[in-house]
Amino acid sequence: MMCADMEVQLNEYVDGTLRVAQRATVDAHLAGCAGCRAAVAELRALVAGAAALPKSIEPGRDLWAPIDARIVQGATRNVQRPFWRGALAAAATLVIGFAIYRLLPPSTVHDHPEGTGWVAVQAEYEQAADELTRALAFEHDRLAPATVALIERNLAIIDAAIRESRDALARDPGNVELRGLFAAASRHKVELLRWATRAAT
Amino acid sequence: MTRHIACLGLGLGSALGAVGPGAAAQARPAPIIRIEQRWPFAADGSVRIVNPAGRIRVIGWDVDTVAVSGHGAGAFAADGNGSVRKLVVTGRADLEVHLPRGARVWVKSAAADIDVVGVDGTLDLNSVSGAIQVVGTPVDVTAETMDGRVELAGGTGRARVKTVSGSILLRGASVDLGASTLSGTIVVRAAGWQRGGTGVQRGTFESVTGDVRFDGELGRGGIVELESQSGAIHLRVPGTTVADFDLLTIGGSIANGLTSDAPQRGTLRFATGAGGAQVTIRSFKGSISLEAK
Numbered sequence: 001m002m003c004a005d006m007e008v009q010l011n012e013y014v015d016g017t018l019r020v021a022q023r024a025t026v027d028a029h030l031a032g033c034a035g036c037r038a039a040v041a042e043l044r045a046l047v048a049g050a051a052a053l054p055k056s057i058e059p060g061r062d063l064w065a066p067i068d069a070r071i072v073q074g075a076t077r078n079v080q081r082p083f084w085r086g087a088l089a090a091a092a093t094l095v096i097g098f099a100i101y102r103l104l105p106p107s108t109v110h111d112h113p114e115g116t117g118w119v120a121v122q123a124e125y126e127q128a129a130d131e132l133t134r135a136l137a138f139e140h141d142r143l144a145p146a147t148v149a150l151i152e153r154n155l156a157i158i159d160a161a162i163r164e165s166r167d168a169l170a171r172d173p174g175n176v177e178l179r180g181l182f183a184a185a186s187r188h189k190v191e192l193l194r195w196a197t198r199a200a201t
Numbered sequence: 202m203t204r205h206i207a208c209l210g211l212g213l214g215s216a217l218g219a220v221g222p223g224a225a226a227q228a229r230p231a232p233i234i235r236i237e238q239r240w241p242f243a244a245d246g247s248v249r250i251v252n253p254a255g256r257i258r259v260i261g262w263d264v265d266t267v268a269v270s271g272h273g274a275g276a277f278a279a280d281g282n283g284s285v286r287k288l289v290v291t292g293r294a295d296l297e298v299h300l301p302r303g304a305r306v307w308v309k310s311a312a313a314d315i316d317v318v319g320v321d322g323t324l325d326l327n328s329v330s331g332a333i334q335v336v337g338t339p340v341d342v343t344a345e346t347m348d349g350r351v352e353l354a355g356g357t358g359r360a361r362v363k364t365v366s367g368s369i370l371l372r373g374a375s376v377d378l379g380a381s382t383l384s385g386t387i388v389v390r391a392a393g394w395q396r397g398g399t400g401v402q403r404g405t406f407e408s409v410t411g412d413v414r415f416d417g418e419l420g421r422g423g424i425v426e427l428e429s430q431s432g433a434i435h436l437r438v439p440g441t442t443v444a445d446f447d448l449l450t451i452g453g454s455i456a457n458g459l460t461s462d463a464p465q466r467g468t469l470r471f472a473t474g475a476g477g478a479q480v481t482i483r484s485f486k487g488s489i490s491l492e493a494k
Binding site: 019042144146152153157168177178180191195 | 354365384392407473483486
Protein backbone atom coordinates (compact mmCIF):
# COMPACT_ATOMS: atom_id res chain seq x y z
CA MET A 1 0.00 0.00 0.00
CA MET A 2 1.48 3.30 -1.08
CA CYS A 3 1.55 6.27 1.28
CA ALA A 4 -1.64 8.28 0.75
CA ASP A 5 0.17 11.60 0.38
CA MET A 6 2.60 10.24 -2.22
CA GLU A 7 0.20 9.37 -5.05
CA VAL A 8 0.62 12.53 -7.08
CA GLN A 9 4.39 12.64 -6.59
CA LEU A 10 4.84 8.99 -7.52
CA ASN A 11 2.84 9.40 -10.70
CA GLU A 12 4.93 12.38 -11.69
CA TYR A 13 8.05 10.51 -10.65
CA VAL A 14 7.15 7.76 -13.10
CA ASP A 15 6.19 10.32 -15.74
CA GLY A 16 9.60 11.94 -15.31
CA THR A 17 8.07 15.37 -14.72
CA LEU A 18 9.51 16.05 -11.27
CA ARG A 19 12.22 18.61 -10.72
CA VAL A 20 15.63 17.31 -9.71
CA ALA A 21 15.21 18.24 -6.05
CA GLN A 22 11.72 16.70 -5.85
CA ARG A 23 12.99 13.58 -7.55
CA ALA A 24 15.77 13.24 -4.99
CA THR A 25 13.21 13.57 -2.20
CA VAL A 26 11.09 10.81 -3.73
CA ASP A 27 14.17 8.63 -4.24
CA ALA A 28 14.98 9.00 -0.56
CA HIS A 29 11.43 8.10 0.39
CA LEU A 30 11.41 5.07 -1.88
CA ALA A 31 14.59 3.77 -0.32
CA GLY A 32 12.73 3.26 2.94
CA CYS A 33 9.18 2.51 1.80
CA ALA A 34 8.35 -0.85 0.27
CA GLY A 35 4.72 0.11 -0.42
CA CYS A 36 5.69 3.08 -2.55
CA ARG A 37 8.37 1.05 -4.33
CA ALA A 38 5.67 -1.47 -5.26
CA ALA A 39 3.40 1.34 -6.45
CA VAL A 40 6.17 2.72 -8.67
CA ALA A 41 6.74 -0.74 -10.14
CA GLU A 42 3.02 -1.05 -10.83
CA LEU A 43 2.90 2.34 -12.51
CA ARG A 44 5.87 1.49 -14.67
CA ALA A 45 4.19 -1.74 -15.70
CA LEU A 46 1.36 0.35 -17.13
CA VAL A 47 3.61 1.63 -19.90
CA ALA A 48 3.72 -1.71 -21.65
CA GLY A 49 0.00 -2.29 -21.35
CA ALA A 50 -0.92 1.20 -22.44
CA ALA A 51 1.05 0.88 -25.65
CA ALA A 52 -1.22 -1.96 -26.74
CA LEU A 53 -4.42 0.04 -26.38
CA PRO A 54 -6.40 1.05 -29.48
CA LYS A 55 -5.41 4.43 -30.88
CA SER A 56 -8.90 5.45 -31.90
CA ILE A 57 -12.46 4.77 -30.82
CA GLU A 58 -14.60 2.63 -33.06
CA PRO A 59 -18.35 3.14 -32.70
CA GLY A 60 -20.06 0.21 -31.03
CA ARG A 61 -22.57 -0.09 -33.84
CA ASP A 62 -23.57 1.87 -36.86
CA LEU A 63 -27.21 2.85 -36.59
CA TRP A 64 -27.41 4.42 -40.00
CA ALA A 65 -26.14 1.52 -42.12
CA PRO A 66 -29.05 -0.89 -41.55
CA ILE A 67 -31.59 1.90 -41.77
CA ASP A 68 -30.08 3.13 -45.03
CA ALA A 69 -30.10 -0.42 -46.36
CA ARG A 70 -33.80 -0.75 -45.54
CA ILE A 71 -34.59 2.51 -47.31
CA VAL A 72 -32.66 1.47 -50.40
CA GLN A 73 -34.28 -1.97 -50.31
CA GLY A 74 -37.72 -0.39 -50.08
CA ALA A 75 -36.95 1.95 -52.94
CA THR A 76 -35.84 -0.79 -55.31
CA ARG A 77 -38.78 -3.00 -54.40
CA ASN A 78 -41.34 -0.39 -55.40
CA VAL A 79 -40.15 2.91 -56.77
CA GLN A 80 -43.79 3.90 -57.42
CA ARG A 81 -44.53 4.21 -53.73
CA PRO A 82 -42.81 7.36 -52.54
CA PHE A 83 -45.13 7.49 -49.55
CA TRP A 84 -43.56 4.42 -47.97
CA ARG A 85 -40.11 5.58 -48.85
CA GLY A 86 -40.85 8.87 -47.16
CA ALA A 87 -42.29 7.10 -44.17
CA LEU A 88 -39.21 4.94 -43.88
CA ALA A 89 -36.99 7.98 -44.08
CA ALA A 90 -39.09 9.68 -41.44
CA ALA A 91 -38.85 6.59 -39.25
CA ALA A 92 -35.12 6.55 -39.78
CA THR A 93 -34.92 10.19 -38.76
CA LEU A 94 -36.90 9.40 -35.64
CA VAL A 95 -34.70 6.43 -34.80
CA ILE A 96 -31.54 8.44 -35.30
CA GLY A 97 -33.00 11.37 -33.40
CA PHE A 98 -33.86 9.10 -30.51
CA ALA A 99 -30.47 7.48 -30.62
CA ILE A 100 -28.74 10.85 -30.59
CA TYR A 101 -31.01 11.95 -27.75
CA ARG A 102 -29.96 8.91 -25.75
CA LEU A 103 -26.31 9.07 -26.65
CA LEU A 104 -25.55 12.75 -26.32
CA PRO A 105 -23.78 13.83 -23.15
CA PRO A 106 -26.11 15.04 -20.43
CA SER A 107 -25.19 18.69 -20.68
CA THR A 108 -26.36 18.88 -24.28
CA VAL A 109 -29.31 16.53 -24.31
CA HIS A 110 -31.99 18.84 -23.10
CA ASP A 111 -31.34 22.04 -24.92
CA HIS A 112 -34.95 22.30 -25.96
CA PRO A 113 -36.36 25.71 -26.66
CA GLU A 114 -38.60 27.01 -23.94
CA GLY A 115 -42.06 25.52 -24.27
CA THR A 116 -43.75 22.18 -24.56
CA GLY A 117 -40.59 20.19 -25.29
CA TRP A 118 -39.08 21.05 -21.96
CA VAL A 119 -42.34 20.51 -20.10
CA ALA A 120 -42.57 17.05 -21.69
CA VAL A 121 -39.03 16.21 -20.58
CA GLN A 122 -39.81 17.21 -17.00
CA ALA A 123 -43.03 15.20 -17.06
CA GLU A 124 -41.20 12.18 -18.47
CA TYR A 125 -38.67 12.19 -15.66
CA GLU A 126 -41.30 12.71 -12.98
CA GLN A 127 -43.45 9.89 -14.34
CA ALA A 128 -40.47 7.52 -14.53
CA ALA A 129 -39.43 8.40 -10.98
CA ASP A 130 -42.97 7.92 -9.67
CA GLU A 131 -43.37 4.54 -11.35
CA LEU A 132 -40.04 3.30 -10.08
CA THR A 133 -40.74 4.59 -6.58
CA ARG A 134 -43.99 2.62 -6.52
CA ALA A 135 -42.26 -0.49 -7.86
CA LEU A 136 -39.53 -0.18 -5.25
CA ALA A 137 -42.08 0.20 -2.46
CA PHE A 138 -43.47 -3.24 -3.39
CA GLU A 139 -40.04 -4.90 -3.29
CA HIS A 140 -38.63 -2.89 -0.42
CA ASP A 141 -38.55 -5.84 2.01
CA ARG A 142 -36.33 -7.93 -0.24
CA LEU A 143 -33.39 -5.58 0.19
CA ALA A 144 -30.92 -5.73 3.04
CA PRO A 145 -31.55 -3.00 5.65
CA ALA A 146 -28.16 -1.44 4.93
CA THR A 147 -29.02 -1.20 1.25
CA VAL A 148 -32.39 0.36 2.03
CA ALA A 149 -30.68 2.91 4.26
CA LEU A 150 -28.16 3.68 1.52
CA ILE A 151 -30.89 4.17 -1.06
CA GLU A 152 -32.96 6.38 1.23
CA ARG A 153 -29.94 8.48 2.13
CA ASN A 154 -29.06 9.03 -1.50
CA LEU A 155 -32.65 9.65 -2.55
CA ALA A 156 -32.72 12.46 0.01
CA ILE A 157 -29.53 13.87 -1.50
CA ILE A 158 -30.84 13.71 -5.04
CA ASP A 159 -34.24 15.12 -4.09
CA ALA A 160 -32.50 18.08 -2.49
CA ALA A 161 -30.46 18.60 -5.64
CA ILE A 162 -33.55 18.41 -7.84
CA ARG A 163 -35.36 20.87 -5.55
CA GLU A 164 -32.49 23.34 -5.80
CA SER A 165 -32.40 23.10 -9.58
CA ARG A 166 -36.16 23.46 -9.83
CA ASP A 167 -36.16 26.55 -7.61
CA ALA A 168 -33.39 28.07 -9.71
CA LEU A 169 -35.33 27.27 -12.88
CA ALA A 170 -38.43 28.94 -11.45
CA ARG A 171 -36.38 32.11 -11.11
CA ASP A 172 -34.77 31.77 -14.55
CA PRO A 173 -36.99 29.48 -16.65
CA GLY A 174 -35.24 30.12 -19.94
CA ASN A 175 -31.78 29.12 -18.72
CA VAL A 176 -30.70 26.21 -20.91
CA GLU A 177 -27.76 25.34 -18.67
CA LEU A 178 -30.02 25.12 -15.64
CA ARG A 179 -32.30 22.81 -17.56
CA GLY A 180 -29.35 20.61 -18.34
CA LEU A 181 -28.37 20.43 -14.67
CA PHE A 182 -31.95 19.76 -13.63
CA ALA A 183 -32.23 17.00 -16.22
CA ALA A 184 -28.94 15.48 -15.04
CA ALA A 185 -30.11 15.42 -11.42
CA SER A 186 -33.45 13.92 -12.47
CA ARG A 187 -31.66 11.30 -14.53
CA HIS A 188 -29.52 10.38 -11.52
CA LYS A 189 -32.70 9.83 -9.51
CA VAL A 190 -34.30 7.66 -12.16
CA GLU A 191 -31.11 5.61 -12.47
CA LEU A 192 -30.85 5.15 -8.70
CA LEU A 193 -34.46 4.00 -8.49
CA ARG A 194 -34.05 1.70 -11.47
CA TRP A 195 -30.93 0.23 -9.93
CA ALA A 196 -32.59 -0.30 -6.56
CA THR A 197 -35.64 -1.87 -8.18
CA ARG A 198 -33.48 -4.24 -10.19
CA ALA A 199 -31.51 -5.23 -7.11
CA ALA A 200 -34.72 -5.89 -5.19
CA THR A 201 -36.44 -7.92 -7.86
CA MET B 202 -29.08 -2.39 -19.71
CA THR B 203 -31.50 -5.02 -20.97
CA ARG B 204 -28.76 -7.58 -20.56
CA HIS B 205 -28.34 -6.53 -16.95
CA ILE B 206 -32.02 -6.93 -16.26
CA ALA B 207 -32.12 -10.29 -18.01
CA CYS B 208 -29.22 -11.57 -15.99
CA LEU B 209 -30.63 -10.40 -12.74
CA GLY B 210 -32.72 -13.47 -12.08
CA LEU B 211 -29.66 -15.66 -12.25
CA GLY B 212 -27.39 -13.41 -10.27
CA LEU B 213 -29.01 -11.34 -7.65
CA GLY B 214 -32.02 -13.55 -7.13
CA SER B 215 -29.91 -15.87 -5.07
CA ALA B 216 -27.41 -13.23 -4.10
CA LEU B 217 -29.76 -10.79 -2.47
CA GLY B 218 -31.70 -13.58 -0.90
CA ALA B 219 -28.54 -14.47 0.93
CA VAL B 220 -27.84 -11.02 2.29
CA GLY B 221 -31.40 -9.85 2.79
CA PRO B 222 -33.84 -10.68 5.56
CA GLY B 223 -34.60 -14.03 3.99
CA ALA B 224 -31.15 -15.30 4.86
CA ALA B 225 -31.61 -14.56 8.52
CA ALA B 226 -34.64 -16.80 8.55
CA GLN B 227 -32.61 -19.84 7.55
CA ALA B 228 -32.09 -21.91 10.64
CA ARG B 229 -29.49 -24.40 9.41
CA PRO B 230 -25.93 -23.24 8.87
CA ALA B 231 -24.81 -23.55 5.24
CA PRO B 232 -22.49 -26.51 4.53
CA ILE B 233 -18.80 -25.82 4.14
CA ILE B 234 -17.62 -26.11 0.54
CA ARG B 235 -14.20 -26.52 -1.00
CA ILE B 236 -13.86 -25.87 -4.69
CA GLU B 237 -11.10 -27.14 -6.98
CA GLN B 238 -12.09 -27.67 -10.63
CA ARG B 239 -10.76 -26.95 -14.11
CA TRP B 240 -11.97 -27.21 -17.69
CA PRO B 241 -10.37 -26.69 -21.12
CA PHE B 242 -11.58 -23.37 -22.46
CA ALA B 243 -11.46 -21.17 -25.58
CA ALA B 244 -9.07 -18.24 -25.48
CA ASP B 245 -11.95 -15.84 -26.14
CA GLY B 246 -14.68 -17.73 -24.31
CA SER B 247 -17.24 -16.26 -21.94
CA VAL B 248 -17.21 -16.86 -18.18
CA ARG B 249 -20.09 -15.92 -15.91
CA ILE B 250 -19.57 -15.87 -12.17
CA VAL B 251 -22.19 -15.41 -9.46
CA ASN B 252 -21.09 -15.20 -5.86
CA PRO B 253 -23.27 -13.30 -3.39
CA ALA B 254 -20.72 -12.66 -0.69
CA GLY B 255 -17.08 -13.21 0.17
CA ARG B 256 -14.53 -12.46 -2.52
CA ILE B 257 -14.08 -13.04 -6.22
CA ARG B 258 -10.62 -12.88 -7.70
CA VAL B 259 -10.31 -13.31 -11.46
CA ILE B 260 -6.87 -13.75 -12.95
CA GLY B 261 -6.04 -13.84 -16.65
CA TRP B 262 -3.40 -16.34 -17.72
CA ASP B 263 -1.88 -17.64 -20.93
CA VAL B 264 -3.47 -21.06 -20.65
CA ASP B 265 -6.60 -22.23 -22.48
CA THR B 266 -8.16 -23.45 -19.26
CA VAL B 267 -10.60 -22.18 -16.68
CA ALA B 268 -9.53 -23.19 -13.19
CA VAL B 269 -11.53 -22.33 -10.12
CA SER B 270 -10.53 -22.81 -6.53
CA GLY B 271 -11.92 -21.57 -3.27
CA HIS B 272 -13.83 -22.25 -0.13
CA GLY B 273 -16.93 -20.99 1.57
CA ALA B 274 -20.32 -21.88 2.93
CA GLY B 275 -23.27 -22.90 0.79
CA ALA B 276 -23.19 -24.61 -2.58
CA PHE B 277 -21.19 -24.34 -5.78
CA ALA B 278 -22.37 -25.28 -9.27
CA ALA B 279 -20.52 -25.14 -12.59
CA ASP B 280 -22.03 -25.63 -16.01
CA GLY B 281 -21.11 -24.93 -19.60
CA ASN B 282 -18.84 -26.04 -22.41
CA GLY B 283 -15.54 -25.12 -24.00
CA SER B 284 -16.56 -21.58 -24.83
CA VAL B 285 -19.12 -20.66 -22.17
CA ARG B 286 -18.75 -21.48 -18.50
CA LYS B 287 -21.04 -20.51 -15.64
CA LEU B 288 -19.87 -20.65 -12.02
CA VAL B 289 -22.53 -20.09 -9.40
CA VAL B 290 -22.14 -19.94 -5.63
CA THR B 291 -25.21 -19.99 -3.45
CA GLY B 292 -24.13 -18.69 -0.07
CA ARG B 293 -20.72 -17.12 0.24
CA ALA B 294 -17.26 -18.04 -0.95
CA ASP B 295 -13.77 -16.80 -1.56
CA LEU B 296 -13.27 -17.73 -5.20
CA GLU B 297 -10.16 -17.56 -7.33
CA VAL B 298 -10.78 -18.06 -11.03
CA HIS B 299 -7.98 -18.34 -13.55
CA LEU B 300 -9.12 -17.95 -17.14
CA PRO B 301 -7.64 -17.17 -20.56
CA ARG B 302 -6.49 -13.59 -20.83
CA GLY B 303 -8.80 -12.83 -23.77
CA ALA B 304 -11.95 -14.17 -22.11
CA ARG B 305 -15.11 -12.19 -21.62
CA VAL B 306 -16.02 -12.05 -17.96
CA TRP B 307 -19.34 -11.30 -16.31
CA VAL B 308 -19.50 -11.16 -12.53
CA LYS B 309 -22.48 -10.55 -10.31
CA SER B 310 -22.34 -10.24 -6.54
CA ALA B 311 -24.19 -8.65 -3.66
CA ALA B 312 -21.53 -8.06 -1.06
CA ALA B 313 -18.44 -9.76 -2.45
CA ASP B 314 -15.42 -7.72 -3.45
CA ILE B 315 -14.41 -8.28 -7.07
CA ASP B 316 -10.76 -8.18 -8.17
CA VAL B 317 -9.75 -8.72 -11.77
CA VAL B 318 -6.11 -8.91 -12.79
CA GLY B 319 -4.59 -9.35 -16.22
CA VAL B 320 -7.72 -9.94 -18.29
CA ASP B 321 -7.69 -8.30 -21.73
CA GLY B 322 -11.23 -9.18 -22.81
CA THR B 323 -14.53 -7.50 -21.96
CA LEU B 324 -15.45 -7.17 -18.29
CA ASP B 325 -18.94 -6.66 -16.92
CA LEU B 326 -18.78 -6.43 -13.14
CA ASN B 327 -21.69 -5.83 -10.80
CA SER B 328 -21.96 -5.64 -7.05
CA VAL B 329 -24.28 -4.02 -4.54
CA SER B 330 -21.91 -3.23 -1.71
CA GLY B 331 -18.67 -4.89 -2.70
CA ALA B 332 -15.62 -3.09 -4.01
CA ILE B 333 -14.45 -3.59 -7.59
CA GLN B 334 -10.81 -3.43 -8.60
CA VAL B 335 -9.42 -4.03 -12.07
CA VAL B 336 -5.73 -4.05 -12.87
CA GLY B 337 -4.67 -4.58 -16.46
CA THR B 338 -5.67 -3.53 -19.93
CA PRO B 339 -9.12 -4.95 -20.69
CA VAL B 340 -10.61 -3.75 -23.93
CA ASP B 341 -13.94 -2.81 -22.37
CA VAL B 342 -15.05 -2.50 -18.75
CA THR B 343 -18.47 -1.95 -17.25
CA ALA B 344 -18.40 -1.76 -13.46
CA GLU B 345 -21.33 -0.94 -11.24
CA THR B 346 -21.64 -0.99 -7.48
CA MET B 347 -23.89 0.90 -5.15
CA ASP B 348 -21.76 1.35 -2.11
CA GLY B 349 -18.38 -0.13 -2.91
CA ARG B 350 -15.43 1.72 -4.35
CA VAL B 351 -14.28 1.11 -7.89
CA GLU B 352 -10.69 1.30 -9.02
CA LEU B 353 -9.47 0.70 -12.56
CA ALA B 354 -5.71 0.75 -12.98
CA GLY B 355 -3.86 0.20 -16.20
CA GLY B 356 -5.86 1.22 -19.18
CA THR B 357 -8.95 0.32 -21.12
CA GLY B 358 -10.24 1.00 -24.58
CA ARG B 359 -13.56 1.87 -23.04
CA ALA B 360 -14.74 2.02 -19.43
CA ARG B 361 -18.12 2.79 -17.92
CA VAL B 362 -18.22 2.99 -14.14
CA LYS B 363 -21.19 3.78 -11.99
CA THR B 364 -21.68 3.98 -8.24
CA VAL B 365 -24.21 5.49 -5.89
CA SER B 366 -21.98 6.40 -2.98
CA GLY B 367 -18.77 4.52 -3.69
CA SER B 368 -15.65 6.37 -4.73
CA ILE B 369 -14.26 5.91 -8.24
CA LEU B 370 -10.59 5.98 -9.12
CA LEU B 371 -9.51 5.59 -12.73
CA ARG B 372 -5.77 5.40 -13.26
CA GLY B 373 -3.82 4.77 -16.40
CA ALA B 374 -3.99 5.27 -20.12
CA SER B 375 -7.57 4.87 -21.23
CA VAL B 376 -9.19 6.15 -24.39
CA ASP B 377 -12.90 6.37 -23.67
CA LEU B 378 -13.96 6.85 -20.05
CA GLY B 379 -17.31 7.39 -18.40
CA ALA B 380 -17.88 7.62 -14.66
CA SER B 381 -21.00 8.54 -12.79
CA THR B 382 -21.71 8.72 -9.07
CA LEU B 383 -24.30 10.27 -6.89
CA SER B 384 -22.49 11.00 -3.66
CA GLY B 385 -19.12 9.34 -4.19
CA THR B 386 -16.01 11.03 -5.49
CA ILE B 387 -14.44 10.59 -8.91
CA VAL B 388 -10.69 10.80 -9.39
CA VAL B 389 -9.20 10.35 -12.83
CA ARG B 390 -5.48 10.13 -13.32
CA ALA B 391 -5.22 9.92 -17.07
CA ALA B 392 -1.85 9.02 -18.48
CA GLY B 393 -1.13 10.08 -22.01
CA TRP B 394 1.72 10.08 -24.44
CA GLN B 395 4.32 9.94 -21.71
CA ARG B 396 3.13 6.42 -20.94
CA GLY B 397 2.52 5.28 -24.48
CA GLY B 398 -1.21 6.08 -24.54
CA THR B 399 -3.15 8.68 -26.46
CA GLY B 400 -4.65 10.66 -23.60
CA VAL B 401 -8.38 10.62 -22.99
CA GLN B 402 -10.24 10.87 -26.29
CA ARG B 403 -13.64 10.90 -24.71
CA GLY B 404 -14.44 11.35 -21.05
CA THR B 405 -17.67 12.01 -19.21
CA PHE B 406 -17.52 12.35 -15.45
CA GLU B 407 -20.55 13.35 -13.45
CA SER B 408 -21.68 13.48 -9.84
CA VAL B 409 -24.41 15.04 -7.76
CA THR B 410 -22.65 15.88 -4.50
CA GLY B 411 -19.30 14.14 -4.90
CA ASP B 412 -16.12 15.91 -5.93
CA VAL B 413 -14.75 15.28 -9.41
CA ARG B 414 -11.03 15.51 -10.05
CA PHE B 415 -9.36 15.04 -13.42
CA ASP B 416 -5.61 14.96 -13.38
CA GLY B 417 -3.80 14.03 -16.54
CA GLU B 418 -3.50 14.43 -20.25
CA LEU B 419 -6.22 15.14 -22.77
CA GLY B 420 -6.14 13.41 -26.11
CA ARG B 421 -5.63 15.54 -29.19
CA GLY B 422 -9.15 16.40 -30.31
CA GLY B 423 -10.51 14.65 -27.24
CA ILE B 424 -13.79 15.64 -25.64
CA VAL B 425 -13.98 15.74 -21.86
CA GLU B 426 -17.02 16.73 -19.84
CA LEU B 427 -17.17 17.14 -16.08
CA GLU B 428 -20.39 17.87 -14.29
CA SER B 429 -21.53 18.10 -10.69
CA GLN B 430 -24.49 19.55 -8.88
CA SER B 431 -22.66 20.63 -5.74
CA GLY B 432 -19.34 18.81 -5.66
CA ALA B 433 -16.07 20.58 -6.37
CA ILE B 434 -14.60 20.03 -9.82
CA HIS B 435 -10.86 20.19 -10.23
CA LEU B 436 -9.04 19.87 -13.52
CA ARG B 437 -5.27 19.60 -13.59
CA VAL B 438 -3.60 19.29 -16.98
CA PRO B 439 -0.14 20.01 -18.38
CA GLY B 440 0.44 23.71 -18.93
CA THR B 441 1.09 22.99 -22.60
CA THR B 442 -2.38 21.50 -23.15
CA VAL B 443 -4.11 22.73 -26.29
CA ALA B 444 -7.86 22.86 -25.72
CA ASP B 445 -11.05 24.88 -25.79
CA PHE B 446 -12.35 25.36 -22.27
CA ASP B 447 -16.00 26.05 -21.52
CA LEU B 448 -16.78 26.41 -17.81
CA LEU B 449 -20.02 27.37 -16.14
CA THR B 450 -21.30 27.43 -12.60
CA ILE B 451 -24.66 28.80 -11.53
CA GLY B 452 -23.88 29.54 -7.92
CA GLY B 453 -20.32 28.40 -7.33
CA SER B 454 -16.92 29.90 -8.02
CA ILE B 455 -14.32 29.49 -10.77
CA ALA B 456 -10.58 29.67 -10.19
CA ASN B 457 -8.39 29.64 -13.26
CA GLY B 458 -4.80 28.68 -12.56
CA LEU B 459 -4.15 27.67 -16.14
CA THR B 460 -4.25 31.02 -17.93
CA SER B 461 -4.85 34.64 -17.09
CA ASP B 462 -8.43 34.57 -18.39
CA ALA B 463 -10.92 35.62 -15.75
CA PRO B 464 -14.44 34.28 -15.27
CA GLN B 465 -17.39 36.57 -15.78
CA ARG B 466 -20.73 35.96 -14.08
CA GLY B 467 -20.07 32.29 -13.52
CA THR B 468 -18.74 31.52 -16.96
CA LEU B 469 -15.26 31.18 -18.39
CA ARG B 470 -14.47 30.39 -21.98
CA PHE B 471 -11.02 30.42 -23.51
CA ALA B 472 -8.81 28.47 -25.87
CA THR B 473 -5.12 27.68 -25.55
CA GLY B 474 -4.74 26.94 -29.26
CA ALA B 475 -6.59 25.57 -32.23
CA GLY B 476 -7.46 21.97 -33.00
CA GLY B 477 -7.02 20.70 -29.50
CA ALA B 478 -9.28 19.04 -27.00
CA GLN B 479 -12.64 20.30 -25.88
CA VAL B 480 -13.28 20.60 -22.16
CA THR B 481 -16.76 21.34 -20.82
CA ILE B 482 -17.38 21.80 -17.11
CA ARG B 483 -20.79 22.40 -15.58
CA SER B 484 -21.67 22.92 -11.93
CA PHE B 485 -24.74 24.11 -10.11
CA LYS B 486 -23.16 25.40 -6.93
CA GLY B 487 -19.82 23.68 -6.57
CA SER B 488 -16.46 25.28 -7.14
CA ILE B 489 -14.50 24.79 -10.35
CA SER B 490 -10.75 25.05 -10.44
CA LEU B 491 -8.19 24.70 -13.20
CA GLU B 492 -4.56 24.04 -12.48
CA ALA B 493 -1.45 23.53 -14.58
CA LYS B 494 0.65 20.44 -13.91
